[in-house]
Amino acid sequence: MARIVVLGAALGGLQTALLVAQDGHEVTVLERDPRPPPLDAKPAWSRWPRPGIAQLRQTHLPLARWLQLAEAHLPDLVREMTEAGAVRMNVLAPEPAFRGPLMAGDERFDTLAARRSLLEAAATRTAENAGIRIGRGTVCRGLRSSPGPRTPYGGASGDRVPHVTGVETDAGGSKADLVVDCTGRRSQLPSWLRDIGVPCPVDESGRRGFTYYSQYFRSADGAIPTDRFPLVVEHGSLGLLRIPADHGTYSLCLISRSDDEQLRRALRNERAWSAAVRLFPGADRWLDGRPVTDGIQIMAGLTDRKRLLYDTQHPLVTGLMAVGDAWAITTPTVGRGLAMSLQHSLLLRDILRRTGTAHPVELVTGFAEATRNSLGRIYEQTTAYTRHRLSEMDAHTAGTPYRNPDWNRAKALALLAQRDTDALRAERAAAHLLPGAREVLAAPALANAVTRLVPEVERRMPPGPSRADLLKAIEA
Ligand SMILES: Cc1cc2nc3c(=O)[nH]c(=O)nc-3n(C[C@H](O)[C@H](O)[C@H](O)COP(=O)(O)OP(=O)(O)OC[C@H]3O[C@@H](n4cnc5c(N)ncnc54)[C@H](O)[C@@H]3O)c2cc1C
Missing domain, CATH: 3.30.70 (Alpha-Beta Plaits)
Known part of the structure; x- marks a missing residue:
C-alpha cells in the first residue's frame, strides 16, 4: 500500500483521501488554513475563517451526479451531511415547467442542498471518523523530487522525467509515494514544477468570465x-x-x-x-x-481553466497528480465543480487499484487518459457554454439577439423543456451529467422536436427586461 499525501483539506481533498484510505493506503492531508470547522452549522457559516476557500460563502449546489456518486462510494459522507442538516431536494420538482408527480426513477434528480460550510464541516467529520490525519496550518511550499523512471519522453533530462517524492512545507516536509494536488483554483502547481525543473504546464484559460x-x-x-x-x-x-x-x-x-x-x-x-x-x-x-x-x-x-499537464500521453512528471479544481475549473453557473471533482477522485482511485504506485509512468499516463476520456468532453462543453453565454450577454447589452446555431439548439431544447416534462427530464439529465443523457438527447423524436423550435428561438430575445430597463431600475 502507498503513502499518499493529499494537499488541501476542502471537499476535493477530503473526498480523495476518503476514497484512497478505503483501499488501505496510508493518507495524510495537509491544509494551509489552521482552524477546523465548528461542528454546528451556524458558527461554521458565520465564524469559520476559511481564506483558503475563496468561494466558501458563494452560492453552491452540487449536481445530482455528485449525489449519485457520493451515495455509491462515500455513503458515510452523505449521512454526515444529511445529519448536519443538508436537505435532499429534487431538482425537477421546483421547475415551473414541471408537471408532476415525480415518477419512479426521478430520484436520480436528487441532490443535497446546503451551504458550502456545512458540506465542508461534514466532510471533515467523515474524514476524522475514518482515521485520516489532517495536518492543519501546514502550507505546502514546493515538491521534493528525484530523477524519475526511464521513459521514452524525457526531453532535456534525457530519458527521465522528475519523480515527485514528497512535499516541502512550513513544518519541514513529508515523503510520499504519490502527491495529490487538491489545492483548488489557486493551486501553485506551475511554480512548484518550475522549481524542480519541469517545463511549465500550459494553462488553457478563458480570457473573459x-x-x-x-x-x-x-x-x-x-x-x-x-x-x-x-x-x-x-x-x-x-x-x-x-x-x-x-x-x-x-x-x-x-x-x-x-x-x-x-x-x-x-x-x-x-x-x-x-x-x-x-x-x-x-x-x-x-x-x-x-x-x-x-x-x-x-x-x-x-471562467474555465484547464492545466495541460495531463493532456498528454507523455508525462512531464511522475509521482504527482492534480485533481478537481487544481486540474480544471469550470464556470460555476453550470454547477459542475463538485461532481467533476468527485468523478476525478474516483478515476484516481481506480487507476491506483489497477496500476499501483510501483509503475509511476503507467500511473500518470493512465490517469491522463482516463481524465481526458471521461472529463475532457465535459470540460469542452462547459467552455462552449461560457463562450456562447458571454456572447449572448454582449449582444443583449447591445440590444440585439445573439445568433449561433449551436446556442440556438441549446435554447430550443430549453424552450421545449418548458413545454414538455419528458424533454425537461432529458434536458436536466444532461445538465446534471447523468449517465445515458446524451443518448436520450440524440433520440430522433427529441432531436427533431428541438429542430422544429429553432426558428422560434431565433426570433426572440431572451425573456426579461431590456438593458435600458435594467439600468434604470438599478440606478433608481
Ligand atoms: C463562485 C463559485 C461558485 C461555485 N458553485 C458551485 C456549485 O454550485 N456547484 C458545484 O459543484 N461547484 C461549484 N463551484 C466549484 C467548487 O467550489 C469547486 O469545484 C470545489 O470547491 C473544488 O474543491 P477543491 O477541494 O478542489 O478546491 P478548493 O475548495 O478551492 O480547496 C482548496 C483547498 O486547498 C487548500 N490549500 C490551498 N493552497 C494550499 C497549500 N499551498 N498547502 C496546503 N493547502 C492548500 C485551501 O486552503 C483549501 O482548503 C463553485 C465555484 C465558485 C468559485
Whole structure:
C-alpha cells in the first residue's frame, strides 16, 4: 500500500483521501488554513475563517451526479451531511415547467442542498471518523523530487522525467509515494514544477468570465418560498440563481459579465442589487428573508481553466497528480465543480487499484487518459457554454439577439423543456451529467422536436427586461 499525501483539506481533498484510505493506503492531508470547522452549522457559516476557500460563502449546489456518486462510494459522507442538516431536494420538482408527480426513477434528480460550510464541516467529520490525519496550518511550499523512471519522453533530462517524492512545507516536509494536488483554483502547481525543473504546464484559460454577486438569507418560518421557481434564469445580460440550502437558508445570486462595468459598479450596492433581483418574475418573495451574509459577496473572473499537464500521453512528471479544481475549473453557473471533482477522485482511485504506485509512468499516463476520456468532453462543453453565454450577454447589452446555431439548439431544447416534462427530464439529465443523457438527447423524436423550435428561438430575445430597463431600475 502507498503513502499518499493529499494537499488541501476542502471537499476535493477530503473526498480523495476518503476514497484512497478505503483501499488501505496510508493518507495524510495537509491544509494551509489552521482552524477546523465548528461542528454546528451556524458558527461554521458565520465564524469559520476559511481564506483558503475563496468561494466558501458563494452560492453552491452540487449536481445530482455528485449525489449519485457520493451515495455509491462515500455513503458515510452523505449521512454526515444529511445529519448536519443538508436537505435532499429534487431538482425537477421546483421547475415551473414541471408537471408532476415525480415518477419512479426521478430520484436520480436528487441532490443535497446546503451551504458550502456545512458540506465542508461534514466532510471533515467523515474524514476524522475514518482515521485520516489532517495536518492543519501546514502550507505546502514546493515538491521534493528525484530523477524519475526511464521513459521514452524525457526531453532535456534525457530519458527521465522528475519523480515527485514528497512535499516541502512550513513544518519541514513529508515523503510520499504519490502527491495529490487538491489545492483548488489557486493551486501553485506551475511554480512548484518550475522549481524542480519541469517545463511549465500550459494553462488553457478563458480570457473573459462572469462575476457572482450573492447573498444568503434565512426565511422567517424556516422554509424556502414554496412557489415553483427556476433554479437558474438567464436573463439577457444578467442571470439569477435561486438556490435552497440548509436550516431554512437559501441564496440569491446575480451573475453578470466580469467586464460589464455598468453592472459591476451598481450591483455591489445592496439596494441596486435588490432592485435587479426584483426584475426577475417571482423573485420578490425571496427578498423577504433575513440576510445571513455580511453584505453582497462578490467573486469575479469566474471562467474555465484547464492545466495541460495531463493532456498528454507523455508525462512531464511522475509521482504527482492534480485533481478537481487544481486540474480544471469550470464556470460555476453550470454547477459542475463538485461532481467533476468527485468523478476525478474516483478515476484516481481506480487507476491506483489497477496500476499501483510501483509503475509511476503507467500511473500518470493512465490517469491522463482516463481524465481526458471521461472529463475532457465535459470540460469542452462547459467552455462552449461560457463562450456562447458571454456572447449572448454582449449582444443583449447591445440590444440585439445573439445568433449561433449551436446556442440556438441549446435554447430550443430549453424552450421545449418548458413545454414538455419528458424533454425537461432529458434536458436536466444532461445538465446534471447523468449517465445515458446524451443518448436520450440524440433520440430522433427529441432531436427533431428541438429542430422544429429553432426558428422560434431565433426570433426572440431572451425573456426579461431590456438593458435600458435594467439600468434604470438599478440606478433608481
Ligand atoms: C463562485 C463559485 C461558485 C461555485 N458553485 C458551485 C456549485 O454550485 N456547484 C458545484 O459543484 N461547484 C461549484 N463551484 C466549484 C467548487 O467550489 C469547486 O469545484 C470545489 O470547491 C473544488 O474543491 P477543491 O477541494 O478542489 O478546491 P478548493 O475548495 O478551492 O480547496 C482548496 C483547498 O486547498 C487548500 N490549500 C490551498 N493552497 C494550499 C497549500 N499551498 N498547502 C496546503 N493547502 C492548500 C485551501 O486552503 C483549501 O482548503 C463553485 C465555484 C465558485 C468559485
